Amino acid sequence: MNDHSGILKEWLSNMTIAAFEYAASFRIRLESNIHTRKTPNVIYLELRSTVYFGSYTEWTSFVESMPFPARREEFDYPTFAYRIMLSIGSDITDVEILDDGTLILFTSDYEKITILGLEEVWEESWILTEAKDLPNARNKQIICDSQGKISFFLE
Numbered sequence: 396m397n398d399h400s401g402i403l404k405e406w407l408s409n410m411t412i413a414a415f416e417y418a419a420s421f422r423i424r425l426e427s428n429i430h431t432r433k434t435p436n437v438i439y440l441e442l443r444s445t446v447y448f449g450s451y452t453e454w455t456s457f458v459e460s461m462p463f464p465a466r467r468e469e470f471d472y473p474t475f476a477y478r479i480m481l482s483i484g485s486d487i488t489d490v491e492i493l494d495d496g497t498l499i500l501f502t503s504d505y506e507k508i509t510i511l512g513l514e515e516v517w518e519e520s521w522i523l524t525e526a527k528d529l530p531n532a533r534n535k536q537i538i539c540d541s542q543g544k545i546s547f548f549l550e
Contacts, residue, residue, distance in 0.1 A: 402547065403537065404490045406434045406523060407500065412482045417472070420517070421446070423479065424526070425487070435535060437526035444514035444521060444541075447471070448478050449507055482506060496520055496543030512543035 410425035421442040430436070447454035458471045465473050482502060489501040496512020498521055514520040518541055525535040536548040 400490075400492050402549075403492055403498070403523075403545075406438060406537065407487050407490045410438065410487045412479070412485055412487070412502070414483065415476070415479050417476060421472075421475065421479070435525040439522075439524045439526060440510075441519075441522040441524070442510055443517035443519050444511040446475060446508065446510045448475075448509075451509075478506075482508075492545070494543075496539040496545055498539065512539050514541040517541060 407425070409429065410427050412423060413426040414424040416422050416424075423440045423442070425438050425440060427436045448457070454471070458474045461474055461477075463473075465471070482504060485502040485504040485506065487500050488503050491499040491501075493499070493512065498510045498512065500508040500510075502508070510521045512520050520539045520541055520543065522539070523537040525533060527534070533550045534548070535550060537545065538548070539545045
């Protein structure tokens with residue numbers, strides 16, 4: 396994944412977790428105040444595959460320790476919403492991309508967020524999209540499909 400690492404790191408490094416929303420999947424808004432960036436200053440990261448904080452073992456233990464269990468199929472979604480809410484305002488300090496398309500984000504709060512590159516339900520595992528609601532925005536996207544293949548659409 397080395398050919399993808401550079402571009403993904405440029406897009407994600409020093410971005411701040413600004414907001415998130417949920418509608419069938421999570422979408423995180425990332426922003427940068429560095430106006431000299433050659434990459435988008437506002438992007439959305441759509442999460443469609445398994446995502447967790449820390450190691451998977453730590454994550455499942457944390458989910459099980461929550462005072463109220465989830466009431467629907469996605470047992471860890473309420474816990475993820477809680478953790479991503481706590482991360483708002485933190486910066487992405489480092490990025491790793493594994494051979495299977497797994498994206499790992501490290502934050503200034505010393506958090507590790509893992510988004511798996513392989514997915515069995517959706518056609519994509521994760522999608523990075525330039526925010527379209529900004530002046531001069533283009534239709535730029537980086538997509539990891541459900542098989543872990545990363546494609547770039549950078550008009």
